[in-house]
Amino acid sequence: MSRSYGQYCGLARALDVVGDRWNLLIVRQLLIAPARYRELLDGLPGVATNLLTDRLRDLETAGVIERRLAEEGNAVRYALTPWGAELREPIEGLIRWSTPLMVRGPGEDHFRAGWLVVPLRALFEGRAAPHRSATVGIAVEDQLFQLRATRSGIEAKAHDGGDLDAVLRADGAIVLGLAAGVLDLDDTPGLVEIEGDETAVRAVFNAPTPGKPPS
Amino acid sequence: MSRSYGQYCGLARALDVVGDRWNLLIVRQLLIAPARYRELLDGLPGVATNLLTDRLRDLETAGVIERRLAEEGNAVRYALTPWGAELREPIEGLIRWSTPLMVRGPGEDHFRAGWLVVPLRALFEGRAAPHRSATVGIAVEDQLFQLRATRSGIEAKAHDGGDLDAVLRADGAIVLGLAAGVLDLDDTPGLVEIEGDETAVRAVFNAPTPGKPPS
DNA sequence: CCGCATCCTCATGGATACTG
DNA sequence: CAGTATCCATGAGGATGCGG
Numbered sequence: 001m002s003r004s005y006g007q008y009c010g011l012a013r014a015l016d017v018v019g020d021r022w023n024l025l026i027v028r029q030l031l032i033a034p035a036r037y038r039e040l041l042d043g044l045p046g047v048a049t050n051l052l053t054d055r056l057r058d059l060e061t062a063g064v065i066e067r068r069l070a071e072e073g074n075a076v077r078y079a080l081t082p083w084g085a086e087l088r089e090p091i092e093g094l095i096r097w098s099t100p101l102m103v104r105g106p107g108e109d110h111f112r113a114g115w116l117v118v119p120l121r122a123l124f125e126g127r128a129a130p131h132r133s134a135t136v137g138i139a140v141e142d143q144l145f146q147l148r149a150t151r152s153g154i155e156a157k158a159h160d161g162g163d164l165d166a167v168l169r170a171d172g173a174i175v176l177g178l179a180a181g182v183l184d185l186d187d188t189p190g191l192v193e194i195e196g197d198e199t200a201v202r203a204v205f206n207a208p209t210p211g212k213p214p215s
Numbered sequence: 216m217s218r219s220y221g222q223y224c225g226l227a228r229a230l231d232v233v234g235d236r237w238n239l240l241i242v243r244q245l246l247i248a249p250a251r252y253r254e255l256l257d258g259l260p261g262v263a264t265n266l267l268t269d270r271l272r273d274l275e276t277a278g279v280i281e282r283r284l285a286e287e288g289n290a291v292r293y294a295l296t297p298w299g300a301e302l303r304e305p306i307e308g309l310i311r312w313s314t315p316l317m318v319r320g321p322g323e324d325h326f327r328a329g330w331l332v333v334p335l336r337a338l339f340e341g342r343a344a345p346h347r348s349a350t351v352g353i354a355v356e357d358q359l360f361q362l363r364a365t366r367s368g369i370e371a372k373a374h375d376g377g378d379l380d381a382v383l384r385a386d387g388a389i390v391l392g393l394a395a396g397v398l399d400l401d402d403t404p405g406l407v408e409i410e411g412d413e414t415a416v417r418a419v420f421n422a423p424t425p426g427k428p429p430s
Numbered sequence: 431c432c433g434c435a436t437c438c439t440c441a442t443g444g445a446t447a448c449t450g
Numbered sequence: 451c452a453g454t455a456t457c458c459a460t461g462a463g464g465a466t467g468c469g470g
Contacts, residue, residue, distance in 0.1 A: 002236075002442075003462080006261055008321035009330040010310035011243050017316065021234070021443075028226050037452050046221055048444050053453055076452080086312055093305030095225035100298065101232065106223035115224040217461080218444090236462075252433055263463045268434055291433075435467080442461075449454070 017062045018087065022047055022055050024094075027080065027087050030065060032117045034079035045110040059084070088118075095119045232277045233302065237262055237270050239309075242295065242302050245280060247332045249294035260325040274299070303333075310334045 002020045005012040018024055022044065029035055029043045040052060056078060059065045064084035068077045080087075095118065217235045220227040233239050237259065244250055244258045255267060271293060274280045279299035283292045295302075310333065 005240065006324050007240075007330070008317075008324040008326045009240075009243070010313035010317055010334055011306055012240060013316040014309040014313035015239060017313075019234075019236070019239075024230060024234075025220065025222075025224075025227060028224070041452095046444090048446090049453065050445095050455080051443065054443095083312075083315065090305045090308030090312055091226055093308045094229040097298075097301055097305060098225035098229035098232075101228040102223075102225055109221050109223040109227075111223045115222070119225055253431090261463085263465095264434070265436080265464095266462065432470085434469095437464105437466080439464090440462085442459105444459080445457090447454100447456080450452095 014090075017064065018059075020055065020058070022051060023059060024087070024091065026052075026055055026059065027064065027084060028091060028115070028118055030078060030080045031085070031088055031091065032114045034068065034077050036075065036077055040078065043112055043114060045112075091118065229305075232279065233274075235270065235273070237266060238274060239302070239306065241267075241270055241274065242279065242299060243306060243330070243333060245293060245295045246300070246303055246306065247329045249283065249292050251290065251292055255293065258327055258329060260327075306333065 002016075004016045007013075018027065025044055025047075026040065029040055032043075035043065037052070037056075040056075041047065041049065044052065056065065060067060063081055064087070065078055066081050068079055069075070217231075219231045222228075233242065240259055240262075241255065244255055247258075250258065252267070252271075255271075256262065256264065259267065271280065275282060278296055279302070280293055281296050283294055284290070
């Protein structure tokens with residue numbers, strides 16, 4: 001555990017628990033689904049093994065995550081506690097805030113399709129959708145499309161002006177007409193399954209109240 | 216600036232900007248009010264002067280804060296940009312999440328009355344109040360009182376069962392019957408003024424959906 | 431005084447190799 | 451597979467200096 005701020009302030013005490021490097025990204029992975037150690041390593045490109053181990057221990061003793069022993073032999077599975085799962089709200093807030101940082105595209109950054117689960121749930125299931133409209137852009141094989149979620153439903157159009165069929169199915173899956181894949185958002189904690197090349201799907205999110213890009 | 220996560224994920228890119236130590240606490244201070252360098256030092260007990268300088272530069276180049284030259288001579292004043300001010304939402308989320316960490320009281324931690332501005336605004340002005348009820352406990356000279364904000368107004372009662380007068384005035388100030396002080400929340404970015412001993416006021420917040428304390 | 435810049439020490443993070 | 455152990459680079463924290 002890192003050094004405490006020593007401040008009687010909710011934000012400071014929250015950061016004492018989840019403010020260390022990698023901690024919130026670990027929570028992001030477990031918001032997608034409970035995972036094994038190896039799955040976490042793969043979903044957190046760049047993390048060192050000793051750091052992941054340290055952070056998992058810290059988060060466990062803090063009560064954010066828990067180790068579950070699968071009935072199958074001795075396999076360990078990490079999952080969020082109910083309190084840890086409540087980090088979804090501030091994490092979704094940070095994701096909405098990050099919009100101006102996403103519009104420049106992925107560049108050389110790593111990408112995992114599973115990362116789409118959290119913002120997609122924020123936009124289509126969360127509180128943002130019923131309250132105010134939101135737009136999600138999905139780039140499929142270098143073409144950019146926009147999905148706009150309003151109270152009346154989901155509209156889709158190509159970024160260049162042409163229209164596109166997109167359906168939010170009754171079972172919660174989003175099917176793009178270009179058949180890039182099926183995003184399955186049915187049950188908590190949510191799991192994305194994408195048919196075809198995983199790296200073919202990129203997403204750019206427009207926040208409900210977008211701020212100014214940092215130039 | 217610290218090392219980038221190198222992940223095309225909204226949370227990772229947000230943390231590339233505000234994830235470094237002290238960054239979100241600096242934003243907290245500027246959510247209270249624009250401030251001079253010296254005021255920031257006082258509102259961030261424990262920060263080293265070189266770190267504060269570094270972080271202020273990082274946040275400025277990232278577009279989160281800006282330096283304003285007051286017309287009075289050469290005084291520098293730091294303030295949030297519009298984009299930086301949108302960090303209020305995720306910060307309030309983290310503060311709500313931190314409730315189980317606050318109930319154990321301040322202990323040896325530092326305290327500044329100004330820190331109350333952010334959560335109080337979250338509870339009484341923000342989205343939490345109209346949507347669902349919230350309870351704020353304020354400890355005044357070792358006595359604990361609870362303020363409960365509902366759609367119908369503000370109720371107050373002593374923690375031990377006795378009643379207490381508390382008024383949310385039309386001008387936005389909260390006046391406790393015990394005359395501990397007046398919390399003035401009138402205009403953005405909000406300023407707290409407390410009459411009397413600053414350290415006499417402590418606050419414990421109950422989140423709308425409180426999680427389990429970490430034992 | 432204010433607003434930093436420099437210096438120093440030590441804890442932490444990162445990459446790689448290794449082990450039960 | 452699920453971590454440990456090790457080594458090195460970096461960053462945090464405290465003290466002090468310094469120009470305006």
